[in-house]
Amino acid sequence: MKVAMQGDLGKVKATILNLDLDPIKIKLMDPEEGKGWTREEADRAEVQYKRFLYLSVKYPQAIVPHKIVDAMWHAHILDTRKYAEDCEKTFGFFLHHFPYFGMRGPNDAADLEKAFEETCRLYQAEFGDLYVDTGISGRTCDSCGGDSCGSSCGWPGQKCSGDKTIVNFRHRA
Numbered sequence: 420m421k422v423a424m425q426g427d428l429g430k431v432k433a434t435i436l437n438l439d440l441d442p443i444k445i446k447l448m449d450p451e452e453g454k455g456w457t458r459e460e461a462d463r464a465e466v467q468y469k470r471f472l473y474l475s476v477k478y479p480q481a482i483v484p485h486k487i488v489d490a491m492w493h494a495h496i497l498d499t500r501k502y503a504e505d506c507e508k509t510f511g512f513f514l515h516h517f518p519y520f521g522m523r524g525p526n527d528a529a530d531l532e533k534a535f536e537e538t539c540r541l542y543q544a545e546f547g548d549l550y551v552d553t554g555i556s557g558r559t560c561d562s563c564g565g566d567s568c569g570s571s572c573g574w575p576g577q578k579c580s581g582d583k584t585i586v587n588f589r590h591r592a
Contacts, residue, residue: 431476434509435469442501443494454490464491470546474538476510477545481520483535485550492516 444461447453456464468484468491475482484492496502496516506513521531542550 428477431509432473435472438469438505438509440465440468440491440495442498443491446497447491447494453494464488467550468492468495470542472509472514474541474545475514478541480537481530481534482541483520483531483538485535 444456444458444465445453447464448456448458448461464487468488471482471484471488471492493516495505503513520534521528539550542548
């Protein structure tokens, strides 16, 4: 992964924020051709996807998407012309997706786990939010499997009211 010069990061961030991902969200909201997401779900996924793109260019190590970010990334990639143009305009290079990370044996799986934990740490440090899957995948407090679901969902600052979706950091793409 290429790293943007520090002076370029502001420009990269602004370009990412200005990406028009409405066509991608429309596709993902379609119940037959996409994922059947609501507008609110698609909007939340867009925010996290744009943050993921920023982390991907800022940090040289592998930045790992969770399932919702990965779904938006896949939908963006499928619009090949738009994805190529957006990459060139934003990064100056094509941001490749390697979908086999973690699948090539136990060491690779351990590397993926470490990279995902580092992604979570960087995301929270950079944006002040937990790296959550926004609830679209159906992970709720009742289904997270954490030891402290209920009033406090296992991670500092993450509250659960019973209907709010929480993060399961092991649930990644």
